[in-house]
Ligand SMILES: NC(=O)C1=CN([C@@H]2O[C@H](COP(=O)(O)OP(=O)(O)OC[C@H]3O[C@@H](n4cnc5c(N)ncnc54)[C@H](OP(=O)(O)O)[C@@H]3O)[C@@H](O)[C@H]2O)C=CC1
């Protein structure tokens with residue numbers, strides 16, 4: 001809307017709109033006048049931003065009627081099928097042009113109009129820039145990329161590393177440990193990006209280190225908060241129930257561990273989070289396993 005477009009916001013229950021004009025998930029931010037709320041999935045638009053969480057994306061997609069290009073904003077990997085968001089879209093709607101939008105973007109800060117940047121990736125030449133020009137504003141700076149694999153992986157994997165970062169702080173292991181863990185997490189993601197057909201260098205950008213910086217340090221991150229609570233000894237069930245929102249890293253961890261194993265890529269931090277959230281090992285055990293690993297050459301991706 002701030003970029004000058006008339007916007008339709010799809011919601012399961014448009015009647016849930018609050019008296020102040022906001023929707024319940026962001027109750028402090030009344031929607032701009034240019035935004036109308038609808039429950040129709042018949043979408044005649046210049047572009048669609050899909051923000052449905054991974055768990056529900058495929059089922060919502062079945063009912064969408066459109067020929068507009070879709071920019072996917074969810075961050076994760078589907079646990080059973082190991083599909084990234086673009087794979088899910090392509091499987092259901094190979095006819096649609098598609099892009100991925102990712103980066104360090106807490107929703108409440110974007111809603112408040114605070115400055116932010118993100119990257120849009122698409123494989124079709126020119127599409128990412130076209131969408132970036134439609135959606136970008138001086139306070140929402142959009143860079144473009146052709147590395148759809150790297151951008152999707154960055155968004156999905158940072159949620160898993162954020163759980164590890166939160167657990168490190170929650171367990172009282174200190175900020176040095178967190179910095180080391182996030183840096184080595186970045187190395188894992190960079191290796192995996194190359195093995196999956198993306199570019200390791202994308203992880204130096206907004207979808208990689210940018211979102212890691214935000215999510216692994218910002219107390220607003222749901223994934224970080226899950227890790228923090230686990231580090232403080234709470235159960236995953238308690239933690240997720242108290243969260244009031246989705247933490248995609250919980251379901252994504254195991255999917256990334258499996259993908260990495262298939263590609264022969266070592267991802268010990270992602271594996272540690274998988275063991276933790278799947279209840280296979282305690283925090284003490286996974287931390288000790290990480291600390292006992294032999295250290296080798298630093299750069300090997
Ligand atoms: N929040 C953020 O700062 C950011 C989030 N993302 C990504 O965006 C995605 C969505 O996250 P976010 O909006 O924060 O999650 P929330 O947990 O805050 O909201 C979940 C949303 O999903 C909707 N929903 C729940 N169940 C269904 C269903 N069965 N079918 C369709 N919709 C459903 C909810 O609708 P209802 O309100 O009706 O319950 C709600 O709008 C995630 O992949 C996340 O990683 C990416 C960048 C930033």
Ligand SMILES: O=C(CO)COP(=O)(O)O
Pocket residue numbers: 075103104105106107159162211214215220221222223224246247248
């Ligand atoms: O992706 C996000 C910010 O870029 C939101 O992070 P959380 O899902 O951990 O809250």
